[in-house]
Amino acid sequence: MKTSDFYYDLPEEFIAQSPLANRTYSRLMVLDKKTGEIEHKHFYDIVDYLNEGDCIVINDTKVLPARLFGEKKETKAVIELLLLKRVGDMKWETLVKPGKKAKLGTEIVFKEGLLEGTIVEVLETGNRIIEFKYEGIFEEILDQLGEMPLPPYIHEKLEDKDRYQTVYASHPGSAAAPTAGLHFNKEIFDKLEAKGVQVAKLTLHVGLGTFRPVKAEYITDHKMHSEYYDISEETANLINNTRKNGKKIISVGTTSTRTLESVADENGLVKASNGWTDIFIYPGYKFKLIDGLITNFHLPESTLIMLVSTLAGKENTMNAYKKAVEEKYRFFSFGDAMLIK
Known part of the structure; x- marks a missing residue:
């Protein structure tokens, strides 16, 4: 078929x-x-x-409000992350844009350090494993920083x-x-x-x-x-x-x-x-x-x-x-x- x-x-x-x-x-x-x-x-x-x-x-x-926008610690270049699934205590598999800027060891800062992440592995699929550092409860931080990961065919902002x-x-x-x-x-x-x-x-x-x-x-x-x-x-x-x-x-x-x-x-x-x-x-x-x-x-x-x-x-x-x-x-x-x- x-x-x-x-x-x-x-x-x-x-x-x-x-x-x-x-x-x-x-x-x-x-x-x-x-x-x-x-x-x-x-x-x-x-x-x-x-x-x-x-x-x-x-x-x-x-x-999860799993779409996050941060910047590279070194260059301040904008990085977009999409959390896909938790793979460890502080680690998540993510989709990163632009991928070329997201090399192994890249450090990313979100909202003046409320959340930080380091790329610790690059998978065969192109996805990245990111290890996060934060104080408090991760889900509460996501509520503050994250956006809903709406499907690609929805172009209007969700109020x-x-x-x-x-x-x-x-x-x-x-x-x-x-x-x-x-x-x-x-x-x-x-x-x-x-x-x-x-x-x-x-x-x-x-x-x-x-x-x-x-x-x-x-x-x-x-x-x-x-x-x-x-x-x-x-x-x-x-x-x-x-x-x-x-x-x-x-x-x-x-x-x-x-x-x-x-x-x-x-x-x-x-x-x-x-x-x-x-x-x-x-x-x-x-x-x-x-x-x-x-x-x-x-x-x-x-x-x-x-x-x-x-x-x-x-x-x-x-x-x-x-x-x-x-x-x-x-x-x-x-x-x-x-x-x-």
């Missing part, structure tokens, strides 16, 4: 540049994976499609940092938001609770690989990035009991989906665990656990649209995306949502 099989034409004006004032007012396309039938709703209608005893699974990772966080974000570590969750607010959760719908939390720290295009001609030649996950005993029990009771498990986002499918055994049972996953879900894969998916509209030829196509069927998915363009839906991170039921 070729990467080009997952291409669709998207006018640039349909790429949402900012979030809606009310999270739940996004449009919601409901796609029946068996029949291909499509309904056009709003996200606040999501409660109507979930029943008592069903379980939605959310990713409670929190996006409110919290709008690139889910309302339930609690475990810092992501370089990108699990965007399907951006549509939820407290009112939606209150309505779900009143209806008897259960909520299970897991953590998967989203890496920037989520935005990387698939460059291989054939999708089987693509190498997935690796991301850290954590599933608690409480979450595992809740998911297993939902399945035992014959109720549905609805994953919120591709990150939750990849985590669940990584840890589920061949009987669809989940155990508490943590570790790294590089699972790549594309047509031909048989889902072990999830029954449905709440997701956004994804980039053409991306691993995310391939995952959606695996659950809903490629023909149904590509037809749904065509309809979304015709109906002028808003696309990508700050865009509208889709429920695959």
